[in-house]
Amino acid sequence: MADTQQRAGGATSAARPAGPEVEEPRPRRTSTRSRERLLQIGFLVPAVVYMLLFFGYPVVQNALMGFQRYTTRTFVTGEAPWVGLDNYREVIGSSVFTKAAVNTVLFTVGSIAGQFVIGLAIALFFRKRFPLSGLLRSLLLLPWLIPLIAASAVWRWILDKDTGVLNQVLGGLGVTDANPGWLTSTSLALITVVAINIWIGIPFNTTILYGGLQDIPEELYEAAALDGATRWRAFRHVTWPLLRPVVTVVLVLGVVYTLKALDIILGLTQGGPANSTQTIATQSYNLSFQEFDFGQGAAAGNILIVVSLVFAVLYLRANRRALDE
Amino acid sequence: MSLSTALPLPDTAPAQKKSGRRTAGARGPWGYTVAGIAILAVLLFPLYWMLNVSLQPSGSAAQTSWFPFSLSFEGYATAFSDQGANLMTSLVISVGSVVVSLLIAAPAAYALATFKVPGAGIVLFGILISQMIPGIVVANALYSAYNDLGLLNSIPGLILANSSAGIPFGILIMRSFMASIPPSLTEAARMDGAGPIRAFFSIILPISRNALITAGMFTFLFTWGDFLFALTLTTNADVRPITLGLYQYIGTYVSDWSTVMAAAVLSSVPAVVLLVLAQRYIAAGVTGGAVK
Secondary structure, eight states: OHHHHHHHHHHHHTOOOOOGGGGOSSHHHHHHHHHHHHHHHHHHHHHHHHHIIIIIHHHHHHHHHTTBOOOTTHHHHOOOOBOTTHHHHHHHHSHHHHHHHHHHHHHHHHHHHHHHHHHHHHHHHHHEEOTTHHHHHHHTTHHHHSOHHHHHHHHHHHTOTTTOHHHHHHHHHTSOSSOOOTTTSTTTHHHHHHHHHHHHHHHHHHHHHHHHHHTSOHHHHHHHHHTTOOHHHHIIIIIHHHHHHHHHHHHHHHHHHHHTOOHHHHHHTTTOSTTTTOOHHHHHHIIIIISOOHHHHHHHHHHHHHHHHHHHHHHHHHHHHHHHO | OOOOTTOOOTTTOOTTOTTTSEEOOTTOHHHHHHHHHHHHHHHHHHHHHHHHHHTSOTTOTTSOOSSOOSOOOHHHHHHHHHHHHHHHHHHHHHHHHHHHHHHHHHHHHHHHHHOOOTTHHHHHHHHHHHTTSOHHHHHHHHHHHHHHHTOTTOHHHHHHHHHHHHHHHHHHHHHHHHTTSOHHHHHHHHHTTOOHHHHIIIIIHHHTHHHHHHHHHHHHHHHHHOOHHHHHSOOSSSSOOHHHHHHHHHHSOOSOHHHHHHHHHHHHHHHHHHHHHHHHHHHHHHHTTOOO
């Protein structure tokens, strides 16, 4: 990140017009050189245009929509009057919002903590070399590669209140006869959704952390062992400090992706029962695509972007400071 | 969905460091294998269950058997007749999005990796920032734009929207690979009078084959698994990807789980197939010394 920022800063000063007429005096060679420069820029143009249309435009458009009143009629008449901060006032003032905000935090923190701890444990396990370890590691990716909707479909069936296999097993073992409604009870649904999201994120965390572990030189562990370090001390003083950059990447990406997670919640509970699994992302979806209030939907989406950006900046800054010390 | 800026890359995976890896300790290597299989069994149980239920006759809802002893393909027959067209739609959109993503991302990755183009840093920074933008925000704005442009319920509309996962991802992956290609390779061609475009097509792309395959594969999976754009940018049944078909299955009251699970299995086939293919590329890349 630091590197990119520096390069971005350096590049702006170099952003002068590259047209052929600028360097006319030295004729032949410079004109082929600036022609070449134009060709080089041509390599980038399609990607830049695409990114501007499919990321730049939506962000700007959402920022504007957040201040406009959209109704179902807007798409016919094109009228979307400016309403100032009304959308934000209504979204934040609504009874669902507080619940959704708290759920977003719980969902994100719970998912990340679970994925990271279990992912790290499995990555450490696979650090050992044993028969079939490569095959097992690649099979581990499967839950994460299949469509989220397919995963939510099977979880819904496993967790079905009356006929799901989990309640069958629990009932059979005599743990509970009550048949808990894992996804249908207001007190359980959020925990269940977090647990399933942890299951989905484990492969990603394991794979990246495993890659980071592979980059730690073996000699360091040998030296630590010679000094009589226990396993825990070796982890604490060798593994953890050297793994830190990778941990930062995993956690920042994890939070950014989890904050905006939508598919899994829609697939499992659609935000219900009684908003108990509603997050800001699902609320934004509901406002726009269920109630056709795109203005309020945009406002909720913008809140999500701001939270995401603030988090990323704070975390990266805190982390850099910790590394500098 | 696009949970993946830093995936296991066939090209860059540090699998070649065999010498430095620890071998399993006192418990013996197979003890670890058994433990590893146990971990996998727990984590993959839901996928087993998906397959198991899909192979059982529907209607025997009271007690699902642990193994599909009374094998039945009824679920698959129904799933195919309901979702066959949706599977085709998903296939077309996914292939289209791979083509669009690679066409746009590969040249950009090359430019960012080797040319000192003004603004390259800004572009790269923009790509990283784009990962923070929620899909719902993109969908929110695209809906009205698509409505005006007549792109709702259209295959090109979904291909373009879904490339928003593949293009940034592809640029990041291919850029790091292309940056490792020694400049001497293209310089030789340039001496012979080849322009940057020729050099790109005849030298860079063939060498970057593995990176292209990785980027293409993951773009395919992102698009195949896409649910948000399918849900928001279609309003009728004209164009319906399999994920949306599956969602409608589970959205209504489900009585026939074997059909739903059969559809879920069918929708997971590309992931399984590509995982097997990726393994092959990892192995080929490592043994062939083509890595780095």
